[in-house]
Amino acid sequence: MQKFSGFALLRNALGGHQNWGHQWRNPAPKDEYDVVIVGAGGHGLGAAYYLAKEHGITNVAVIERGWLGGGNTGRNTTIIRSNYLFDESAALYEHSVKLWEGLSQDLNYNVMYSARGVLMLAHNHHDVASFKRHVHSNRLNGVDNEWLDADGVKAFCPPLNIKSMRYPILGGALQRRGGTARHDAVAWGFARGASDRGVDIIQNCEVTGIRRGANGAVEGVETSRGFIRAKKIGVSAAGHTSVVMSMAGVRMPLESYPLQALVSEPVKPAFDSVVMSNTIHAYISQSDKGEMVIGAGTDAYTSYSQRGGLHITTHTLDAICELVPQFRRLRMLRNWGGIVDVTPDRSPIIAKTPVPGLYVNCGWGTGGFKATPGSANVFAHTIAKDAPHPINAPFSLERFRDGFLIDEAAAAAVAH
Numbered sequence: 321m322q323k324f325s326g327f328a329l330l331r332n333a334l335g336g337h338q339n340w341g342h343q344w345r346n347p348a349p350k351d352e353y354d355v356v357i358v359g360a361g362g363h364g365l366g367a368a369y370y371l372a373k374e375h376g377i378t379n380v381a382v383i384e385r386g387w388l389g390g391g392n393t394g395r396n397t398t399i400i401r402s403n404y405l406f407d408e409s410a411a412l413y414e415h416s417v418k419l420w421e422g423l424s425q426d427l428n429y430n431v432m433y434s435a436r437g438v439l440m441l442a443h444n445h446h447d448v449a450s451f452k453r454h455v456h457s458n459r460l461n462g463v464d465n466e467w468l469d470a471d472g473v474k475a476f477c478p479p480l481n482i483k484s485m486r487y488p489i490l491g492g493a494l495q496r497r498g499g500t501a502r503h504d505a506v507a508w509g510f511a512r513g514a515s516d517r518g519v520d521i522i523q524n525c526e527v528t529g530i531r532r533g534a535n536g537a538v539e540g541v542e543t544s545r546g547f548i549r550a551k552k553i554g555v556s557a558a559g560h561t562s563v564v565m566s567m568a569g570v571r572m573p574l575e576s577y578p579l580q581a582l583v584s585e586p587v588k589p590a591f592d593s594v595v596m597s598n599t600i601h602a603y604i605s606q607s608d609k610g611e612m613v614i615g616a617g618t619d620a621y622t623s624y625s626q627r628g629g630l631h632i633t634t635h636t637l638d639a640i641c642e643l644v645p646q647f648r649r650l651r652m653l654r655n656w657g658g659i660v661d662v663t664p665d666r667s668p669i670i671a672k673t674p675v676p677g678l679y680v681n682c683g684w685g686t687g688g689f690k691a692t693p694g695s696a697n698v699f700a701h702t703i704a705k706d707a708p709h710p711i712n713a714p715f716s717l718e719r720f721r722d723g724f725l726i727d728e729a730a731a732a733a734v735a736h
């Protein structure tokens with residue numbers, strides 16, 4: 321594998337940047353693998369990477385119906401944080417933030433993790449009470465989170481309009497280690513690391529069926545490029561999880577919704593943190609290219625279309641113009657949508673399934689990008705050991721039968 325370093329950069333600069341190699345191989349599918357992962361988003365590619373790196377399982381294929389990173393991984397607004405309320409969630413998302421902190425070095429690929437601080441605004445007394453509860457709960461779990469009063473909010477993020485609005489800002493919860501990362505680079509970095517360890521990444525190959533043997537265990541996947549035998553199958557197909565799992569006869573507790581985002585024209589650095597408001601329903605950060613990255617909650621109806629209603633984006637922009645009035649004159653450059661799969665308790669599922677050899681990682685709703693390395697890491701463990709890691713053990717399928725829900729719905733109103 322070609323290493324990225326200052327020396328390599330200099331050498332390639334002298335060569336006119338004509339000699340950089342391909343970042344990952346583009347092989348034809350083999351007849352059989354030890355593990356097939358369905359879906360080459362960050363979670364699927366990451367699982368393949370950790371299977372190879374931490375468990376020595378390299379006879380692995382990641383099968384992707386489009387191009388790698390073309391799903392929600394390449395469509396999200398990249399907010400990273402771990403300030404979730406419940407112990408189970410804090411452990412999972414904090415595991416991820418710790419991996420984010422060393423991911424560029426681990427992958428030798430700059431994922432541009434930027435811990436610029438995520439500020440969640442409180443506009444009413446319920447918000448204040450709820451966020452203070454989060455701050456205390458997070459601190460008990462060793463997760464950084466601090467309460468700022470209204471003046472503290474203004475000092476941290478001067479462009480914010482804190483008084484002359486429908487819902488004046490009363491304060492905010494700030495996680496300084498939260499921030500953003502470059503979404504494409506995460507997919508590319510994991511793809512490169514996995515491919516280099518022997519994982520085959522098969523793009524433009526749709527999984528159309530899951531074949532099970534007489535004993536019920538998986539035998540392999542039917543694809544648009546033929547049958548591929550597999551001892552184990554991990555499904556990481558985000559908004560299409562229900563569709564893929566139904567191929568094995570498993571009915572999932574999921575609903576799929578469109579989730580939209582949009583960016584403005586690029587401007588000079590003007591906004592150096594991530595700000596979210598659940599109450600007026602919008603969030604904003606500035607990308608390294610200078611665009612304001614803006615989003616809100618899901619559309620209100622289920623759909624598989626990767627777009628969404630215009631009224632959602634206009635409502636979101638109304639909220640942004642209230643929060644930061646000087647952005648009223650910005651022009652919007654483009655908007656898009658992704659399909660997110662949502663569970664009844666708004667927490668993910670990373671688990672074995674009732675079908676032997678079949679594993680699933682899904683239900684991330686609007687907020688799975690932040691969890692990419694952590695979730696991939698424990699999903700790989702679950703597949704390799706045929707048993708969950710202690711961190712993902714609570715995120716089972718059975719919790720919806722047994723009632724051990726992890727109800728993060730409050731965190732998931734504009735959860736990113």
Ligand SMILES: Cc1cc2nc3c(=O)[nH]c(=O)nc-3n(C[C@H](O)[C@H](O)[C@H](O)COP(=O)(O)OP(=O)(O)OC[C@H]3O[C@@H](n4cnc5c(N)ncnc54)[C@H](O)[C@@H]3O)c2cc1C
Nearest residue numbers: 359361363385391392393396397399527658688689690736
């Ligand atoms: C607009 C938007 C904004 C968001 N903002 C944030 C945010 O700020 N912070 C955050 O933490 N999260 C955010 N999210 C959520 C986040 O993007 C997702 O939870 C996360 O990226 C899911 O990653 P994944 O690898 O599971 O899925 P994906 O990247 O979607 O990968 C799944 C892959 O499976 C493939 N696939 C599906 N069916 C098949 C099949 N039959 N055969 C083969 N391949 C198949 C798809 O093509 C896709 O590439 C946002 C999502 C959207 C849409």
